[in-house]
Amino acid sequence: MRNAKRARPHFRLDESLLTGLPPFSKLDSRQIREILDQASARRYDEGSAVFEEGRSAERFFMLLDGYIRVVRISPSGEQVIVMHIPGGQLFGIAKALGHTTYPATAVTAAESLALSWPTRLWDTFVAQYEGFSTETYKTVGTRLGEMNNRIMEMATQQVEQRIANAILRLVNQTGRKVEGGIEIDFPITRQDLSEMTGSTLHTVSRTLSGWEKHGLISSGRKRITVCDPHRLVLLSGATG
Amino acid sequence: MRNAKRARPHFRLDESLLTGLPPFSKLDSRQIREILDQASARRYDEGSAVFEEGRSAERFFMLLDGYIRVVRISPSGEQVIVMHIPGGQLFGIAKALGHTTYPATAVTAAESLALSWPTRLWDTFVAQYEGFSTETYKTVGTRLGEMNNRIMEMATQQVEQRIANAILRLVNQTGRKVEGGIEIDFPITRQDLSEMTGSTLHTVSRTLSGWEKHGLISSGRKRITVCDPHRLVLLSGATG
């Protein structure tokens, strides 16, 4: 999202925005133009809600730049981070999965830029644009697999391993090379990590402190840099 | 599956098998005939594997009768039950989600009957049969939602609540009315429940014993009857 910041204000709805993104990769210039013409673009500040759980799913979205955090609130009021969505992916596609309302809330984890279309266009997109449907469902499949892995982790692993996994996942999705390691490219708090792992900010803080002492990571306020990915992988409980 | 038992041996691949099942509900007699002609049917004993995690996804399946348990093994060798699939649903549809191998193992939780088709027919089905794709993805959406709920539970709830939720889910999917309550309609062990909730068979046993003392459930070897669904719902932590 650092780039988007520079690109604004008044960026153009340019074809190059969509060209190459999986759901649109098989389309020609004219088709992409068509799709863009029907889109509305919007910038979101860090921490703002794009849509909320339970609301009628009026639109679906393509995240061009930034980072989306999908969250749900438990009956007892605790927030759980269900997943993170990196730039270049569709989200809020309730329609594709037979829902009429959003099943979770989408909040930006960083300043973000997204296109959106009215949900009624979904069927048109599926019918008219080659590869759109297939690629979309690949994404859905990937997300399903990730959630599956989360369930496995929660069922079998200790908190320390789950934190390691959460961090590694973020680093893989969004790691930015920096002197001394790879940094997670958006602000992330101990609280956030606890909401991703089903733990508490206290335990997360203790764990990270421990890792920092041993040189595995280096961290600061809302910032985590992985210095020794290899040892973190070992900790995460992966076999091999 | 009790009915299947009676229906065999030598049941016929009759149109009525598929008529009315969501993915085929919009098709006419001829189309269903077409689909059936390409299917192979097979009966599975309780506890047998239909397909295994990691194997090439050669076929996709429709469970006609019985119950499928989707399981994965963690790196440390523990088994986790990811979900249960009731009769009337497609499963093993890796292709639909962009996978070429099965992402988990499917084991029958009871004697079962399933049709299957070669994966290469998937695209044909999607292209030729109205509603097939839409209905399939509705199912996928539902499953995604359920996994989402599992994650929420694991992140925020105590073991007792998770066990209550697991049992309620099974009862809703497959509850059979019986004198004194509603019974889960296939054999289920304490171990199974622990693999569904990320707990241990010891804790599950203790919990069920407690509930039985208070008249919430009545249970036996591989059998659970819910006597007081309402109080179980309260325990499960649902709000309202």
Next chain:
DNA sequence: GCCCTACTTTGCGCTGGGACAACCAAAATA
């Protein structure tokens, strides 16, 4: 520069529930 708020760290006590172990009971098998 200063304050104030939002993060973070750390100590301490407590407990849910996992690990281990022993025993019991019902099915399956012979």
Next chain:
DNA sequence: TATTTTGGTTGTCCCAGCGCAAAGTAGGGC
């Protein structure tokens, strides 16, 4: 019927990690 196997119960111990509390620190806003 005897034997073995598989599933269930229960007791004891113990520790990972949560809850609570208190204090430290870095940014953002003015």
